[in-house]
Amino acid sequence: MTVSNQQASPHTQADQWVSSVRAQFPILQQKIHGHALDYLDTAATSQKPKRVIAADPEFYSTINAGVHRGTHELAVRSTLAFEQARRRIAHLVNADAREGHEEIVFTQGATSALNLLATSFGNASLDAQHHTGSEAEKRFALGPGDEIVVSMAEHHSVLLSFQELARRTGATLKWFNVSKDGRILSDTADSVITPHTKVVAITDVSNVTGAITNVKPIITRAHEVGALVVLDLCQAVPHLPIDVKALDCDFAAWSGHKMYGPTGIGFLYGKRELLDALPPAQFGGEMVNLAWLDQPAQYMDPPYRFEAGTQPVAQAIGAGIAAQWMESLGLKAIAEHEHQITTELLKLAGVPGVRILGPLDAVQRVGTVSFEVDGVHPHDVGQFLDAQGIAIRTGHHCAQPIHRHFGVFASNRASAGVYTSVDDVDRLIDAVAQIRPYFLGTRN
Numbered sequence: 001m002t003v004s005n006q007q008a009s010p011h012t013q014a015d016q017w018v019s020s021v022r023a024q025f026p027i028l029q030q031k032i033h034g035h036a037l038d039y040l041d042t043a044a045t046s047q048k049p050k051r052v053i054a055a056d057p058e059f060y061s062t063i064n065a066g067v068h069r070g071t072h073e074l075a076v077r078s079t080l081a082f083e084q085a086r087r088r089i090a091h092l093v094n095a096d097a098r099e100g101h102e103e104i105v106f107t108q109g110a111t112s113a114l115n116l117l118a119t120s121f122g123n124a125s126l127d128a129q130h131h132t133g134s135e136a137e138k139r140f141a142l143g144p145g146d147e148i149v150v151s152m153a154e155h156h157s158v159l160l161s162f163q164e165l166a167r168r169t170g171a172t173l174k175w176f177n178v179s180k181d182g183r184i185l186s187d188t189a190d191s192v193i194t195p196h197t198k199v200v201a202i203t204d205v206s207n208v209t210g211a212i213t214n215v216k217p218i219i220t221r222a223h224e225v226g227a228l229v230v231l232d233l234c235q236a237v238p239h240l241p242i243d244v245k246a247l248d249c250d251f252a253a254w255s256g257h258k259m260y261g262p263t264g265i266g267f268l269y270g271k272r273e274l275l276d277a278l279p280p281a282q283f284g285g286e287m288v289n290l291a292w293l294d295q296p297a298q299y300m301d302p303p304y305r306f307e308a309g310t311q312p313v314a315q316a317i318g319a320g321i322a323a324q325w326m327e328s329l330g331l332k333a334i335a336e337h338e339h340q341i342t343t344e345l346l347k348l349a350g351v352p353g354v355r356i357l358g359p360l361d362a363v364q365r366v367g368t369v370s371f372e373v374d375g376v377h378p379h380d381v382g383q384f385l386d387a388q389g390i391a392i393r394t395g396h397h398c399a400q401p402i403h404r405h406f407g408v409f410a411s412n413r414a415s416a417g418v419y420t421s422v423d424d425v426d427r428l429i430d431a432v433a434q435i436r437p438y439f440l441g442t443r444n
Contacts, residue, residue, distance in 0.1 A: 014340060015421070021329065022419045024049040035389025038424045043207055043235060043368045043415030044393050046260045051325050055318040056262065067313055068286060068304070082313050085320025086303070092323040093233075093252075094243040095269050103244075103275065105303040106316050109266035110234045111157040113253035114201075116268060116306060117230060118161040119281035121199065125169045127279065136277035140228070144170035147197040149227075151176035151184045152405055153206045153213075156398040158232050162201045171198065176218075178405055182209035182358045189221040197227040204242075205235035208399045208413070209358030210342070210368035212240070219248055228274070234258055238417070239338050239366040241331040244269050256315065260418070261322030265315035268306070275302035284308040334418055341416040342367040344425040348414070351429060353436045357406045367416030370397070373432065376439045378410045384438065388431050 022028055025047050030037055039047060059081070065074035067082045090097035090104045097104070107113040121140045127133025128141035142148070148166045150159055152175055166173040176184050176192055184202065193200060200222045205212050215231065222229045233254040236242055244252055251274070256265035270278065280287060280299055287308040290298040299305045326334065342362040346369060349356050353374040359365050373381050382394035393413040396403050403409060414428055 014337065017333070018337065018419065018421045022421070024051070025419050026050060026053070028419060032389040032391070033387055038388075038390040038427050040414040040416065040420065040424065040428060041391045041393050042238070042417035042420070043258070043397075043413060045257045045263070046238060046417050047419065048260055048262070048322075049325055052261055052318050052322045055321045056314055059314045059317055064314075067311055078313060081317050082311065085316045088320035088323045089267055092242070092327065093237065093269065094245050096272060100301075101272050102303050103269055103272050105268040105270070105275070105306045106311060107253075107266040107268055107306075108264060108312065109257075110232070110253045110255040111161075111266070113266050113268035114157050114161045114230070114232070116281045117251055117253070118165040120278050120306075122165055122168055123279045123281065133279065134277070137279050139274075140278060142166075142169040142171040142198050145196060146171040147174050147194060148172070149174045149176070149193055149197055149200045149202075149222075151202050151213075152178045153182065153184050153208065153211075153402045154201070154203055154399065155207055155232060155234070156400070158201050158203065158230075159401070162199065162230075165199075172196075176202070178402065181211075181360065182206065182402060182405065183211045184213045186214040186217050189217045193218070193221045193225060193227060195225045197222065197225055199228050199230065201230040201232070203232040203235070204247075205233075205239070205366055205368075206358070206399075206402070207235050207368065208370050208397050208402050208411070210235075210365040210370075210415075211359055212236075212364040212366065214364075215247065215249075223248070235366065235368065238326075240335050250274055256319035256322065259319070259322055260326065261319035262315040265312050265319045267319075270302070272302070275306075278302070278306075280305050280308070282306075282308040286311075329418065337418060338367045338416055338420075341420050341422070341425060342369070344422055345369040345414055345416065345428075347425075347429055348432060351433050354432060357403075357408070357411055367420065368413065369415070370411040370413040371432075372408055372411050373435050376435055378412045380439060381412045381432075381435055384435055385428070385431055388427070390428055390431055392428075 027047050063077040065078040067079040086104050087097040095103040124137045124140035125142050148162050148171050219229050228250045231249040231252040233252045237254045238259040252269040257263040287305050288297045289300050348354050355372050357370040378394040396410050
C-alpha cells in the first residue's frame with residue numbers, strides 16, 4: 001500500500017488542520033529579525049484571518065452609513081449588516097437574538113462592557129438613594145452593608161471596575177482566594193458569598209494561569225442569595241465552546257480582538273429581563289425615544305439603550321464574521337487543538353530554572369502559560385525571544401494581585417491560538433533553554 005493511500009495518523013491530521021488554518025493569516029507569513037514569526041501572544045490580541053481583514057475595506061467601499069438612522073439604501077444595508085453581526089455574536093455563545101429579545105450589547109471592548117455594568121449599577125444606586133428609580137432597577141442598587149465579590153485572579157478590568165463601584169456606593173469588596181497553583185477556590189463559595197452579597201464578578205478563564213474556573217458552585221451560591229453574576233469571558237470565548245444559557249450567568253463580557261476579530265469592539269451579554277430593568281450608563285444620540293427640556297427622557301429598549309452615539313459598525317460586522325469563521329472551523333475542533341498545544345507548552349516546566357505560574361497539567365486550562373526564568377528579568381526574556389522571531393507577553397498582564405500570590409511582580413506569558421503549531425512551541429522551548437546560559441552563564 002502506498003503512503004498516499006494510508007490513513008493519516010492523528011498527529012498528521014492535526015498538522016494538516018493547523019497548516020490550513022495558518023494559511024488564512026497573512027501576518028504569519030512574514031519574518032521578524034530574519035526568523036519566521038512565532039506568534040505566542042494571542043491572550044493579548046489574536047491575529048486576524050483573511051476573511052475578517054477583508055470585511056473592513058468591503059464595508060467602507062460598499063455600504064458605509066449610519067445605522068438605525070437613515071432611510072436611504074446605504075443606511076438600510078448597513079443596519080441589516082450590523083444587526084446580522086449581533087445575531088452571529090449571539091449564536092456563538094447561545095444568547096437570544098430574536099427581535100425584541102436581543103441579549104447582546106455592542107461596546108468598545110470588554111473593559112467598556114464591564115465599566116458599562118459598573119456605571120449602570122452605580123446609577124441604579126443613586127436612583128434608589130434619591131427615590132427616583134423604577135422598582136425593577138432596585139435589584140442593581142448597592143449601599144453600605146452590601147457586598148461585591150471578585151477573585152484574586154481578576155484582570156484589572158474586572159477588579160478596578162467593581163472596586164470603584166464598591167467605593168462609590170459604600171459596599172464592601174470581598175474576594176475568592178486561589179490555590180497554590182492559582183486556581184480560584186470555588187469550593188469556598190458558601191462562605192465567601194453571603195446573604196449580603198449583591199454582585200459576583202469573576203473570570204471564567206485566568207489570563208495569567210490559563211486555569212478554567214469551576215464557576216458552577218459560584219453561580220449556584222450567588223443565585224441562592226439573590227446576587228447577580230458577571231462573568232469575564234475574554235479568555236474563554238476564543239478557546240472554548242461557551243453557552244451562556246447553560247452557564248446561567250446574569251451578565252458576561254468579552255472582546256472582539258481576542259476572538260480573531262477587529263479591535264475597538266466588545267460585547268456585553270445580559271439576560272433580557274435584566275437588560276430591560278438596567279438603567280443606561282451613557283447618554284446621547286440614538287439611545288432615546290423621546291427627549292424634552294422639562295422632564296426626563298424616555299429611553300429605548302435594550303440593546304439600543306446602551307449603545308449611545310455612533311456605533312462601531314465596521315468593527316461589529318468584522319466581529320460577526322470572526323464569530324462565523326470560528327464556528328466554521330468548529331468550536332470543538334478549536335478546543336481540541338488548543339488542548340494539544342497546552343500539553344506541549346507545559347513542557348516548559350522541564351527547562352532548568354523555569355517555573356510555571358499556574359497548573360502543571362492540561363486539565364481544565366487553556367493554552368496560556370505564564371512562567372518565570374530564575375535570575376532573568378521578564379523584559380530581558382522577552383527581548384531575547386523577540387530577537388529569534390518569537391512573540392510573547394512580558395509584564396503583569398493587568399493582573400497584579402495574582403502575581404503577588406506567586407511572589408513575583410511580573411512574568412513571561414506564552415499564549416496559543418488556532419494557528420499555533422507544535423513546531424511553534426518547540427521553537428519557544430528551545431529558545432527558553434538558552435536564556436539562563438546566555439544571561440547568567442548557567443549550564444542547563
